[in-house]
Amino acid sequence: MMRLAILLAFSLILFVQSAVCAPSAADLEEIQAQLEEERKAQSQLHEKAQNVAAEVSSVKKQMVKTASLVQNNEETLTALEKNLQELEEKKVEVEAHLAERESQIVVLMSALQKIAVYPPDAIFFAPQNPIDNLRSSLILKSTQEPLQATAEKLKQELNKLASLQAAIKAQAAQIKLAALRLETEREKMEKLMQQKFILQSHFEFESLDAKKKAEALGKRAKNLEDLLEKLEKEKQKKMQKMADAAARQKPILNIPMPSAVAGAFEKSLGSLPLPARGRVVQRYGDTTLGGSSAKGITMQTRPGAQVISPFDGTVLFAGEFKGYGNLIIIEHGDGYHSLLSGLNNIDCTVGQNVLTGEPVGRMSNKETDRLYLEFRQNGQPVNPQMWFASKI
Numbered sequence: 001m002m003r004l005a006i007l008l009a010f011s012l013i014l015f016v017q018s019a020v021c022a023p024s025a026a027d028l029e030e031i032q033a034q035l036e037e038e039r040k041a042q043s044q045l046h047e048k049a050q051n052v053a054a055e056v057s058s059v060k061k062q063m064v065k066t067a068s069l070v071q072n073n074e075e076t077l078t079a080l081e082k083n084l085q086e087l088e089e090k091k092v093e094v095e096a097h098l099a100e101r102e103s104q105i106v107v108l109m110s111a112l113q114k115i116a117v118y119p120p121d122a123i124f125f126a127p128q129n130p131i132d133n134l135r136s137s138l139i140l141k142s143t144q145e146p147l148q149a150t151a152e153k154l155k156q157e158l159n160k161l162a163s164l165q166a167a168i169k170a171q172a173a174q175i176k177l178a179a180l181r182l183e184t185e186r187e188k189m190e191k192l193m194q195q196k197f198i199l200q201s202h203f204e205f206e207s208l209d210a211k212k213k214a215e216a217l218g219k220r221a222k223n224l225e226d227l228l229e230k231l232e233k234e235k236q237k238k239m240q241k242m243a244d245a246a247a248r249q250k251p252i253l254n255i256p257m258p259s260a261v262a263g264a265f266e267k268s269l270g271s272l273p274l275p276a277r278g279r280v281v282q283r284y285g286d287t288t289l290g291g292s293s294a295k296g297i298t299m300q301t302r303p304g305a306q307v308i309s310p311f312d313g314t315v316l317f318a319g320e321f322k323g324y325g326n327l328i329i330i331e332h333g334d335g336y337h338s339l340l341s342g343l344n345n346i347d348c349t350v351g352q353n354v355l356t357g358e359p360v361g362r363m364s365n366k367e368t369d370r371l372y373l374e375f376r377q378n379g380q381p382v383n384p385q386m387w388f389a390s391k392i
Helices: 002-021 025-100 102-117 130-220 224-247
Strands: 278-282 297-301 306-308 313-321 325-333 336-341 359-362 370-377 380-382
Touching: 025 130, 025 306, 025 359, 130 224, 130 313, 224 313, 224 325, 313 336, 325 359
Parallel strands: none
Antiparallel strands: 278 297, 297 370, 306 359, 313 325, 325 336, 336 370, 370 380
16 A cells, blocks of 8 residues: 555656646747747848958958058159159259359359450450560460350259259159158048948957957967967967857857968969068078077168058967067968068957958158068078069
8 A cells, every 4th residue: 555655656746747847839839939039140140240251351452452552652752752862962962063163153254254344356456565465365265265164064053953953843742742642542541440440340359359368378478489389279279169169050250260271372482562662671591780690571661651461361469579569470371470560550450361462550650660570480480582572
């Protein structure tokens, strides 16, 4: 009897539990509706990310074109300024020549004035001794040709000075026009930067998180090699995170990171654009002030020069780093990285994909600041000079 009562009680408990746990048809419909809403939300999120990515891509392409125009105008303006300086130097040289001839000019004008008052033929009729008249005539005749030659040289110098003054005036006008064009292109670039910033504000939190991680790695890194190693490990973690999210079919609101085409960077040998327009003042392998061998190239740019990415890639680091000032590290695939330092403004963020020629920063307005570039493969410096289309 006791055993039967226990069995009945146990059966009652199971019945109650099954009654509680078994969802009703209404519950099933509600769960299904929630799942459908979740799928729609994920689809909309994915579509939004794709649309924003398309807009960002369009803006970035415009930025590449505008950056090229900015750099072309910078180069033109630099050439015009150099030409103006040469004209000014020639003008100073001509003025110095004229100053040297000042005493000759005084003598020349005096002699010419005397000849105008007393022509050589009139000297013979002057009330003087005939021998003195002949002597005076011979003296005037002997000095007439040198005086005429001096007068001709003076005329040429004055004409040259007038031409230089006209050329300087024209050059100054060209410089003014080129400066206005440069300013116009820079204003366009500023608007595109703002547009890109607004579009990428959708990913602000993730970007800030990546920036904080990169800054923390920068503080812990002992040197540049250590920093590159830590950044590579962090990148692997992020890629694993994205792979796990994709496996769970969980969309991440982020611009897709295109995988680098294998061998693309090496195939670009001899065709890359320089990161800025200017003059290379130190080449790879040159002896530095510290006595070591240069691991990259150093460029003297014009003040406020536009700096671009030399090749497609992903920004791994963008900020201050010990001994380098503002530093940008871009990964190009196959173990290749480019490092840019010496910039005043950084216009890219960690995790951002950049195109070849896309602006990543600006130099300061100081003429003393210089841009430094390194290429590294698997953490080791390589000669960057053979990668560029321009001979340096």
